[in-house]
Amino acid sequence: MLPSALSDAVGAENVFAGDEDRLRHASGCGYADLARMRMGSLDAAPDAVLMPADAGALRRVLEICKAEGIAVVPFGGGTSVVGGVEPLRGAHSRLISLDLAALREVTVDRRSLTARLGAGLRGPEAEAALGRQGLTLGHFPQSFEYATIGGFAATRSAGQASSGYGRFDALVASIRLLAPAGDLRTLETPHTAAGPALRELVVGSEGVLGVIPDVTVRVRPAPAVRRYEAWMAESFEVGAEIVRALAQGPGLPTIVRVSDEEETQGSLALSGPRGSAGRLFDGYLGLRKRRGGALLIVGFEGDEESVARSRALSVRALRSGGGAYLGQAAGRSWEHGRYQGPYLRDALIGMGAMVETLETSHTWSRLGELHDAVAAAIHASLERQGTPGLVFCHLSHAYADGASLYFTFISRARRGAELEQWAAVKGAACEAIVATGATITHHHAVGRDHAPYMKAEVGETGLELLRAVKERLDPSGIMNPRKLLG
Template identity: 45%
Template sequence: MRRWNGWGEEGVVFPLSEKARVLLQEQLGPGTLPREATLEEVLSRVPPSRLPPHPLVSPDPEERLRHARGQSLPDWIFLRSGQIPAFPDGVAFPTTNEEVRALLAYAREVGARVIPYGGGTSVAGQVSVLPGEAPVLSLDLRRMNRLLRLDEKSLLATFEAGVQGPDLEAQLRAWGFTLGHFPQSFPYSTLGGWVATRSVGQESLRYGRIEDLFAGGRLEAPAGTLLLPSFPASAAGPDLKQAALGSEGRLGVLTEATVRIRPLPKAEAFAAVFFREFGEGLEAVRRMAQEEVPLSLVRLSTPEETAVNLALAGQSRGLALLEAWLALRGAGPGRALLLLGASGTRARVSQALGEALGIARAHGGVYAGQAPGRFWAHHRFRQPYLRNTLWEMGYAVDTLETAGTWNQVPRLLLAVEAVLREALGEEGERVYAFSHLSRVYPTGANLYTTYLFRLHRDPGTNLARWRKLKAAASQAIVAHGGTISHQHGVGTDHLPYLEAEKGPWGLEALRALCRALDPWGLMNPGKLV
């Protein structure tokens, strides 16, 4: 069973190596675990439902608790402390388009607000229930998980939008295909959630971002049904698929999605390269992107994150030999780790890695074999479990991300990490921040930053610290020309900064679109715009 107040399955633990524990204490000092509310305590605080009975709506307190928040750090603070501001008044599990339409009609009739819910993995507040006078209905789509149509000739597959990552890939694999979309939330997140937040997969360099994969679908809006045909291309005015992408449940409920698929790759391989310093690696991956080397993965870590990755790997004779060998080759404490991946035919994989390693060597890179890449690939969907481990040690961990042009990336990196490290200085607290690039483009790259700080016994203090850190980093991103989100979406956390990117008339255009499809303001209010 999934945890109600953390990540993943209850029985799964990702332990921290002793080397990583020592590193963490050196950076932040000993952690303190706040008191945690029990499930029974929190359930006793769930208020009576304000919704009238409906055969498709459950008022069960535990279902309402499990649909109250997502997976952001504020969500965790509320859940772990039991101080949850609001709960949905009911949860529905529709299985057809007709049931979705019936539930939207019911919500309009009783004056309820509707939050579409997929895997519950959002990290920017998209599924969080906000306090308000109107009752809230959570619409959980995970029972709408079937493969409806497969066009093998056109390489198109139509799914119900509630299908989760592993089920989607299993249904395609049975026919010899893959979508190739693997965000870190892959075990739980849904196809509809990917579309609604403009998700990016870890191997999107080969397979594309979700907007490259989304070919069409069906949106059930309060005003009616919006069908999005799957043309190979069209010049018939603005593309309404782009409106559904990133809409975060504000326009309606995405119930079906047609996606572009590929045959399963014949081969897949990973490689690791160490650079003496981050700047060399940055120039190497820029060249790889601009020369369009056909890779599936490019992940360049800063020296700080490289040290964390090596610490997480633990202590072994093989690792000690690797570090000694790297030091001899000039890759000392300031080294930066680059992971490369390629998939496709065996010839394509060999060509891609050969080209990439040639560029890396030209920029001073030291090839370190395939073992580090295989280690990352094996653990990539287990790493979020570290959030549970760190919390139980008394540390909060959060991530943020942006993207900028190649001339902006170095300044963005320095600015974001600097403001994070300084933000809690007046409280006498340190922040440990480190970053990587995990998606490169010919014109720029994304920047993904992880930061940790010590938990306080008071949940209000933890929330205030997070707000201070989030505001400092977001303001730095905007000031240095980055996007407020490359892959996590807007939700509530990034909403204050959206006007800097879209402008006032851009926001008004989005609001007008929401009014056109949702004239009664039922859909996920307080998110996106």
């Protein structure tokens, strides 16, 4: 039984204890979440969902939960694919889901090109509000349609246009945290040398330290021109070298990604009857008497002059690397389907498939090794279980010193043993990532699934330091138990 004080804090109309509301806040959107839902085997659900109308109500809820020992799971769009919003109670017998959907502030400082955005704003809502003033945040992850500003900050999200606009952590000018033990807000200044950046403790904290009610972000004028186009490289290795040249040169596009040979073939197969991109791809392979190739997508956004300048520099690097131009039609096709991956995944799961994604990043010197090791580990694990499958990968989020790799694996699900099958494959992939010295996550976050690998990521001393910060801000351990720090 939850105390009546919680209802008083947010208003009875903002407390939801029905089965449907609790079910909607009982999991995220990862394969394991969806498998549990389909099997009817959810481990737990929140006792109630609370939706505070403002930061004052949110503060009152945290004070009550701290006094009563009630676990709190912050909830934005519910798009976590790493167990980030699972209602894990830890040492607590009661748990609430704290839905931040009502926190919808939009305050724009046009002169400074910043905007304070409420944590509950979904991606399209934030873009629409900024767009009415001729601005953009430029943050477009695959979860864009449902994920929220607070979730972007809490998970260190990276959008598909990060090469041009930056990852979300780079867009954060100031941030606020409401923790059980007190509040924290960083100054709205472009830079500070006043000690370690407290902002970095909050960004990526995944709800384990407190709740982010709003974020002040850096925005830009909305682009007048958007141009997306496709190119083909002889192989994934060659395509990666082209992207490295772009990232280390003066003309990195706003969007750049290269699919390995398997993903290239899979993407063309899933696109249906051979369209212009498919015919150009076939022609490219025929001219070079090759059986494979790697598809590159590059995008340019800005005014006409900046787009023309950036494209000219990029084309030079693309052609120097042997890239073949496939045209804008294929680029527009990618743009049209850029958020469709989760919908296709759900359809495949409904047909009896296991479909999961994972991502990492490494330096250019070890990126090829990482790609091969993870793909081999996934294939081997699938074959050991008698369910050989497909492993796709693409490179995105390019930097001067390296890039991220995003893997998708698909196989027949083992009926009745779906979670065991998934855990074995995911574990094999994670072990391969750690063995190469790569990060356990580039932008999906840690959540529950990756928490066992945090020691390998930050070391024993680093983990102790983070736990000490949590002890100071959340002494009762009520905030999002068993996530990030285990």
